[in-house]
Amino acid sequence: MGLRFTILASGSTGNATIVQTDDVTLLIDAGLSAKKLEERMRERGIDASDIDAVFVTHEHADHVKGLGAFARKYELPVYANEATWSAMERQTAGIADANRKIVATGGEIEFGGLVVRSYPISHDAAEPVGYCFHEGGYKLSLVTDLGYFSDKVKEAVIDSDVVVLEANHDVEMLRMGRYPWNIKRRILSDVGHLSNEAAGEALAELMTDRTKRVYLAHLSLDHNMQDLARMTVESILESRGIFLKKDDDVLKPTWHDRATPWDDVTRRVIG
Template sequence: MGFRFTVLSSGSTGNATIVTNDEHTVLVDAGLSAKRIDQLLAERGVSGHDIDALFVTHEHSDHIKGLGAVARKFNIPVFANEATWGAMEKHVGTIAPEKRNIMQTGETFEFGSMKVQSYPISHDAVEPVGYCFTEDGYKLSLATDLGYVSDKVRQHIIDSDVLVLESNHDTEMLRMGRYPWNIKRRILSDVGHLSNVAAGEALCELMTDRTKRVYLAHLSLDHNVMELAKLTINGILENNGIFFKRDEDPLRETYYDRATPWDEVKRR
């Protein structure tokens, strides 16, 4: 069987991803306006009424901006850990008690044959997480807003069929950019964002014969370009003798202003 996903939007202007197995559909983050999320869903043939759950990675606005409005409009249950609920509560408005679900970090929820597990990540939020989706032996991992790829992160996302991985910035572009130094220091820190080089080095340890595609995500509009990210990561992989199997275009793009095409997570 397997399942399908589309990254509706990725970047500091807003993040949202849909994962579905045609029986159950879940949304990860709702960091755009409710109107924009509605538009992106419609473009991919999904109605908000189809969504069975909304999972939250952390409380930053680019991940929860439209959460309250979307959850109320479509009556969607929301899943987040207790610390994240506390941090985002005043920003998302009233969520009905029966729609508030505490998902402890590391816990797994099941929607039919689809399993959703959270795992801890390093970022400057109260208790940020990533998510892994598994079904019938297939695995999709979402890993963005990472200061670094810890051993615990690596244990969760290694051996994925498809991986959505942050490749936020080119370090030199960031150092030479217009941001104040305190913001640059935050981005470069262990609770900031993953650079192109860090993403490439991480992939050297994450990729197995099972890995077919990696979507590069959360790219900075000011301090990165997709072509540079791909070039940097491909160079690191080739220098380490690591190559993708069975795919003509294994490094895939995500966008801040449009959704990715549907992709099927299945063995080929």
């Protein structure tokens, strides 16, 4: 099996990802109801009882909506930094003290050969993080919910085989959209979300010969479209002299209402 993953949901209505090796199955964020998490897992051939632990990026509802119910039902250890634990106290009531695991930002945890490393991101949460997963010389990085692509983020995620990268909104669609200005200002700020343009700029710095696939994630339902996100990112890459081979299908979609196919990080191409 090696290192593989499926994104159960991505977007403001809920976020959850499964990362799996031969020895361990992890859930990253639980932004769907426990029932919906179980349904999406079944769609990908996973029994929820097979989950070994949950890792949390930050306390916003679209990342922890089902955390308490799911973790209590399956008596799962939950990993987050101390500030995030404090900020999500209401959502995690009833989780046993023994299952409240603190992992410092920048720290790492190892599960049978799978190393999970967190890194700091800029978002309007208590102490938000992203995660990188290392196994057998391969690397998967989750890079969403950040207002800007900092040097620290680049240092953490560079040389990934597969990247899940936020492309939240088209700037003009957001500016012209129905959200009140204070919400628009938050999204556009350094503690908001990456635009399609910012995603393209970030990817131009991240792309190496090692990069196999990039999933464009956390797309806004109101202020983005998959084709627009893809075209914008491709255009920026081309302006930087980076031309993607169409046959390689490097840029991949994510959805809010269904899971992505399993992706084996060790493979150059997935079917």
